[in-house]
Amino acid sequence: MQLRERGGRFMKLFLEALLFFGLSGVLVACVELPSKVELRGPTDSESHIIRIRSDQRAQVMDGFGASDAWIIDPMIRQWSAQNNEKAINRLADLLFDKQDGIGLSMWRFNIGAGSAEQGADSRIPDSLRRAELLISEPGGIVNHSKQIGQIEFAQAAAKRGVNDMIAFVNSPPVWATKNGLAHPGSPDDVSLIGSTNLDPAKRSLFARFQADVVRYLRDVRGLPIKYLSPINEPTWHWTDQTQEGNRYNNREVRDVYLATYAALVEAGLKDIVEVDGGESVEYLAALSDQVVTQFSGKPYSAGVNGEGLGDYRNYINLVLGDAELQPVVGNKISLHGYWSDALPDRIIDLRRLVKREVEETSPDARIWMSELCVLGPATGLRPFDGIGFDVNDMDYALHIARIIHHDLVDLEATAWMWWLAVTAYDYKDGLVKVDRSLQAGSISASKLMWTLGNFSRFIRPGFQRIETDFISREVRAGAGSELLVSSYISKSGSDWATVFVNLSEDPQVVRIESMLTSKGSVSPTSSVEWDIYVTNEAYDLNWVGRTKNSQLTLPARTIATLTRSERHESQR
Numbered sequence: 089m090q091l092r093e094r095g096g097r098f099m100k101l102f103l104e105a106l107l108f109f110g111l112s113g114v115l116v117a118c119v120e121l122p123s124k125v126e127l128r129g130p131t132d133s134e135s136h137i138i139r140i141r142s143d144q145r146a147q148v149m150d151g152f153g154a155s156d157a158w159i160i161d162p163m164i165r166q167w168s169a170q171n172n173e174k175a176i177n178r179l180a181d182l183l184f185d186k187q188d189g190i191g192l193s194m195w196r197f198n199i200g201a202g203s204a205e206q207g208a209d210s211r212i213p214d215s216l217r218r219a220e221l222l223i224s225e226p227g228g229i230v231n232h233s234k235q236i237g238q239i240e241f242a243q244a245a246a247k248r249g250v251n252d253m254i255a256f257v258n259s260p261p262v263w264a265t266k267n268g269l270a271h272p273g274s275p276d277d278v279s280l281i282g283s284t285n286l287d288p289a290k291r292s293l294f295a296r297f298q299a300d301v302v303r304y305l306r307d308v309r310g311l312p313i314k315y316l317s318p319i320n321e322p323t324w325h326w327t328d329q330t331q332e333g334n335r336y337n338n339r340e341v342r343d344v345y346l347a348t349y350a351a352l353v354e355a356g357l358k359d360i361v362e363v364d365g366g367e368s369v370e371y372l373a374a375l376s377d378q379v380v381t382q383f384s385g386k387p388y389s390a391g392v393n394g395e396g397l398g399d400y401r402n403y404i405n406l407v408l409g410d411a412e413l414q415p416v417v418g419n420k421i422s423l424h425g426y427w428s429d430a431l432p433d434r435i436i437d438l439r440r441l442v443k444r445e446v447e448e449t450s451p452d453a454r455i456w457m458s459e460l461c462v463l464g465p466a467t468g469l470r471p472f473d474g475i476g477f478d479v480n481d482m483d484y485a486l487h488i489a490r491i492i493h494h495d496l497v498d499l500e501a502t503a504w505m506w507w508l509a510v511t512a513y514d515y516k517d518g519l520v521k522v523d524r525s526l527q528a529g530s531i532s533a534s535k536l537m538w539t540l541g542n543f544s545r546f547i548r549p550g551f552q553r554i555e556t557d558f559i560s561r562e563v564r565a566g567a568g569s570e571l572l573v574s575s576y577i578s579k580s581g582s583d584w585a586t587v588f589v590n591l592s593e594d595p596q597v598v599r600i601e602s603m604l605t606s607k608g609s610v611s612p613t614s615s616v617e618w619d620i621y622v623t624n625e626a627y628d629l630n631w632v633g634r635t636k637n638s639q640l641t642l643p644a645r646t647i648a649t650l651t652r653s654e655r656h657e658s659q660r
Contacts, residue, residue, distance in 0.1 A: 090337055095138070096453055097411040100651070107459055113572045115284050116190060118470070123578075128507070131419075133154035133597040135597045135598060135639060136558055136568065136571060136596060136597065136598045136599070137558070137598075137599050137601045138556055138557065138558060138573060138598055138599065138600050138601065139556065139557045139582070139600075139601055140554060140575045140584075140586065140600060141554055141556065141557060142507065142554045142577055142581075144554060144555040145520070145552050145553070145554050145555075146445060146500055146552065146553040146554065146555065147228065147454070147496075147501070147502045147552070147553055148502060148551070148552045148627045149502055149503070149548070149549060149550065149551045149552070149553065150194070150454070150502045150503040150504065150543075151192075151193035151194040151252055151253075151503055151548075151549045152191075152192055152193060152194060152250065152312045152358040152503070152504050152540065152543060152544035152547070153192050153193065153194025153196060153252075153503070153504075153505040153506075154183070154192060154194055154195070154460070154505060154506040154507070154509040154519055155195075155196035155197075155198060155256070155505070155506075155507060155508060155509060156195070156197055156198055156238050156241060156242065156507065156509060157196075157198040157219070157258075157507075157508060158198075158216055158217045158218075158219070158331065158508070158584070159216050159239050159511070159512050159522070159526065160237060160241050160509065160510060161200075161219070161235055161237035161238040162216065162235075162237060162526060163237065163510065163526040164176060164237035164240050164241045165236060165521065166237075166526050167391055167528055168236075168237070168240060169296065169658070170528075172528055174528075175528030175531070176241065177239070177244070178243060178528075178531070179241075179510070179520065179531060180241065180244035180247075180248060180454050181248070182537070183245070183509055183519070183537075184244070184248035184249065184250055185196050185248055185522075186218040186248075186249065186545055188539030189541070189545075190252070190537055190538065190540055190544050191341060191541065191544050191545035191546075191548075192245075192250065192521075192630060193249070193250060193251070193504060193544065193548065194250065194252045194253070194254065194505060194546055195245045195250050195252075195253045195254070196241060196253070196254045196255075196256055196458075196505060196526055197238060197242055197253055197254065197256070197305070197311070197313070197483040198219060198238065198256060198258065199222070199255050199256065199301055200218075200219025200220045200221055200222070200234075200235060200300065200332070201219060201221060201257070201258065201259040201260060201261050201262055201265075201270035201332045201394060202220070202221030202224070202261055202262040202263070202536075203218035203219055203259075203262070203269075203271075203332055204217075204218040204219055204220040204221070205220065205224075205393075206218075206220060206262065206269075206270075210269065210270060211269060211271070211273070211329050212270070212271070212329055212330065212331060212332070213329075213330075214330065216512055216524070216602055217330060217331045217332075217623065218270075218332075219235075219258075219270075219332055220235050221232040221234060221262065222234045222235055222260055222301050222304065223261065223300060224263070224300065225386070225636055226263060226290065226293045226297075226474055227293065227296070229496075230300065230301070230304045230308075232246060232308075234573055235600070236468070237412045238651065239305070239309050239311070241310065242305075242309075242311050242534065243310065243311065246310065246311060247433065250312070251312050251314075251549075252314050252315070252549065253311055253312050253313045253315070253640075254313070254314070254315040254316070254317055254322070254364055254458075255298075255301065255302055255305065255313050255317070256317035256364070256367075257298065257314075257317065257318050257319065257320065258270070258295045258319055258320045258331065258332040258333050258334065259271060259285070259326075259332040259333055260285070260286045260287075260290075260297075260334060261292075261294070261297055264287055264290040264293060264294045264297070265286060265287060265288060265334075266280075266282075266285050266286070266287050267280070267281060267286045267528070268355040269285070270283070270332040270333075270334075271326050271327070271329055271331070271332060271334065271354060272284075272285045272326050272327050272333075272335065273285075273327060273329070273347050274329065275327045277327065277439060282336070282397060283336070283337045283340060283392075283397040283398050284334060284335055284336045284337070284340050285326075285334050285335075286334060286336070286340070286344070287475055290596050291344065291347050292347055292350075292351070293444050294318075294344075294347070295318070295344070295347040295348045295350065295351035296351050296354075298316055298318055298348055298351060299348075299351040299352050299354070299357060300354040300355070301626065302316055302352075302355075302357060302361055303355055306357075306360075306361075313361060314361060315351070315362050315364040315365035316348065316360065316361050316362070316364060317362075317363075317365075317367055317413065317422065317458075318344050318345065318348045318363070319334075319336055319341060319344055319345075319365075319367055320333065320334075320367050321333070321338040321367055321368065321369040321424065321508060322335055322337070322340075322341050322367070322368070322400060323335070323368055323369045323370075323373050323390065323391035323392065323393070323400040323401065324369050324391050324392070325391060325392055328493065335392050335400065337392075337393075337397055337398025337399055337400055338398060338399045338400070338402070338406050339398060339399075340398075341406065342406065342410065342413060345365055345413055345416055345417070345550055346412070346413070346416065348363055349363050349416045351582075362417070362418040362420075363406045363416050363418075363419070364416050364417065364420070364422050364456075364458070365416070365421060365422065365532065365657050366403045366404075366405045366407050366417075366421040366422045366423055366433050367412065367422050367423070367424065367458065367459075368401075368423055368425050369391065369425060369426055369429060370390070370423075370424060370425070370426045370427050371389075371410055371428050371434075371438050371439065371442050371499075372384070372388050372390070372427075373388055373390065373391070373400070373401050373402075373403060373436070374401075374402075374403045374404045374421070374423050374442055374445075375388070375404065375441060375442065375445055376402050376404070376405055376445065377402060378399075379441055379445055383433075383437070383441060386403045386596055388625070390553055392645040403423070404442070404445050404446055404449050405423065405449060406415065407421050408421055408449045408450040408453050409449045409450070414450060418454075419452060419453045419454070420453060420454040420455075420456065421446065421453060421454075421456070422456040422457075422458040423442070423455065423456065423457060423458065423574055424457070424458060424459040424460065425457050425459070425460040425491070425495065426459075426460065426463055427463060427464060427471075429460070429462065429468045429487070429488075429491045429504055430464070430466075430468040430469055430470040431469075432468055432469060432568065433490075435490070435494055436467065436494055436498050439494055439495065439496050439498040440499075442455070442498050442499060443455065443498065443500050454502045455499060455500060455501050455502060456501060456502060456503040456504075456505070457495045457499065457501040457503065457504045457505065458503065458505050458602055459505060459506075460505075460506060460507060461474070461507040461508065461515075461516060461517035461518075462474045462487075462488075462516040469487070469490075470487055471483065472484065472487075472516075474516050474517070475514065475515060475516075476514055476515070477511065477513070477514050477516050477517075477521055477534075479516065479521050479532045479533065479534035479535065479536075480534075480535055480625075481534075481535060481536075482535055482624065482625050484516060484536060485534070485535035485536045485538075485539040485647075486524070486539070486589070486591055486645055486647070488536055488539060488540070489539050489542070489572075489589045489591075489647050490541060490572065490589065490591060491505060492539075492540070492543055493572045493574055493587070496543075496553060496574055497553070497574050500553070504543070506519055507542060510522055510531075512524050512526065516536075518534070519533075519534060519537040519540065520532065520533055520534065520537060521534060523623050525555065533589075533628070535586035535623065535628070538623045538629040539623050539647050541623070541629045542587055542621065542623055542629060542647045542648070543587055543649075544650045545621075545629070546576075546585035546587075546621075546648075546649050546651050547576045547587075548578070548583075548626075550578065550579045550628070551576040551578050551579075551585070551640065552576065552577055552578075552579070553574060553575070553576050553585075554575050554576065554577050555575075556574065556575045556586070557571050558573075565587065568588070569591075570591040570592035570596075571588070571589070571590055571591070571592065571596050571598075571642075572588070572589040572591070572597070572641055573586065573587065573588050573589075574586070574587050583651070583652070584650075584651065584652045585649060585650070585651050586600070586649070586650045586651075587647065587648075587649050588640040588642050588646075588647070588648045588649075588650070589646075590643070590644060590645065590646045590647075590648075591645070592644060592645070593644050593645065594644055595641045595642060595643055595644055596641070596642045597639070597640075597641050597642075598639070598640060598641075598642060599638055599640075600638040600639075600650075601638070616636065616638065616652055617634060617635070617636050617652060618634065618635055618636070618638075618649055618650045618652055619631060619633075619634050619650070619651045619652070620632050620633055620634070620635070620640070620648060620649070620653065621648065621649045621651070622643075622646060623646070623647045624645055624646040624647070624650050625641055625645065
């Protein structure tokens with residue numbers, strides 16, 4: 089409450105200063121300490137002078153998203169039974185609205201495998217991590233009463249402009265597995281299950297199941313499913329029995345992708361729905377053995393590698409280096425960013441290695457960072473572990489802001505997706521927190537969510553990243569950099585977004601000197617009108633003013649997005 093009050097006083101002083109100095113004067117507002125608000129005009133010698141280079145362009149963005157696993161289905165079902173449309177709309181607005189929420193433009197829909205119907209017999213002890221099955225038998229018809237909570241919420245997302253949805257599978261349906269479960273069982277079952285829990289004799293039926301589900305979600309429920317991911321993290325053992333999951337060695341991955349594509353062709357969906365491939369558990373697993381050894385000093389051996397059940401690595405070459413698979417996956421690879429967020433050599437160097445190998449394997453391929461949350465212990469650049477979820481934790485939010493920046497700038501990801509949209513756990517895996525009762529009154533938006541919004545609300549599908557240069561005041565390079573900046577422009581060139589991340593304990597003065605156009609001319613910034621949106625301890629993606637100044641002070645520990653629109657300016 090005290091922080092909010094201080095934030096209110098800061099806003100008042102900011103706006104008073106705006107009126108006092110005028111939009112054309114030098115105006116900078118900064119919070120130097122949580123208890124101190126100061127207005128001052130910096131000198132040029134104090135400024136980081138930045139040039140936005142629209143003549144140097146990088147990747148075109150597909151969007152930002154999250155997934156509906158695991159509790160969206162039971163939670164929305166509960167709220168619907170209570171006729172609590174207000175709560176459903178509030179949550180949907182938080183995640184998808186481009187004015188009051190974070191404007192996610194992508195959504196991952198979890199196709200369940202049937203552990204929910206099995207109950208305790210599923211051997212998944214937590215009921216909230218079980219999932220329903222839409223088609224209960226091979227070649228059967230869709231049960232319209234299943235996964236209705238997920239479907240209703242996905243419809244709410246579509247109504248708010250989410251046009252790109254990914255249907256993803258953690259495990260084949262229980263009727264298609266070797267052990268009749270939605271996971272490979274316990275570690276003792278490795279010899280029984282072998283390389284995968286999918287029954288090879290039912291591979292085609294599994295593929296048909298996916299196509300039938302996607303057709304139902306699209307044609308009957310009106311969901312814009314454009315991607316289908318049949319395999320999730322094939323590298324992993326999936327023997328901890330905490331959720332639905334399944335492993336596949338590389339030969340089996342290839343067989344499932346081709347079978348899924350054939351099923352989409354038969355269903356008349358091949359030109360509408362694309363197979364989403366890769367989904368490796370971490371960036372290291374995507375690299376070739378030679379590159380991994382050069383980077384870490386040893387071959388990649390995590391997950392099922394070493395069990396003598398085949399290869400579970402080298403996904404870039406597997407997905408993009410295969411002439412038959414490459415068009416099936418649309419010359420795109422999805423990778424998960426787990427364990428890439430803490431050690432200094434992984435923050436930048438590992439991401440650049442992945443980008444380089446993708447370029448060498450298939451020069452025009454897109455990279456999606458399709459899943460991430462914080463796992464493991466505190467180490468390196470991360471002073472916290474995955475356990476514990478304080479929705480007001482700015483350390484956590486700033487850490488993820490750093491990771492988003494480097495995924496976009498160094499990996500050149502065209503899509504970035506967090507793991508859980510909503511969590512009921514005391515774990516750093518959700519954007520929104522709810523207690524185990526799933527009651528609407530327990531919903532809390534996090535600083536992490538609003539931090540993601542500094543990117544997702546303003547960097548829309550089709551925007552292109554453009555380079556930015558620091559041309560004065562040397563900025564420490566590398567994973568420990570405390571001032572980060574990235575810029576994006578719409579296809580028409582009329583909309584811009586520049587995201588600043590100040591990780592330091594001190595305010596940072598920045599000045600946008602110029603914007604270079606594709607024609608090589610330098611556009612002055614004195615006539616550009618910027619809207620400023622801030623997330624920090626006092627603000628949750630709040631608009632804090634509009635100014636023609638190109639110079640501002642970023643408060644300590646702050647994410648700020650500057651936006652401009654020529655269309656909006658012409659309308660004023």
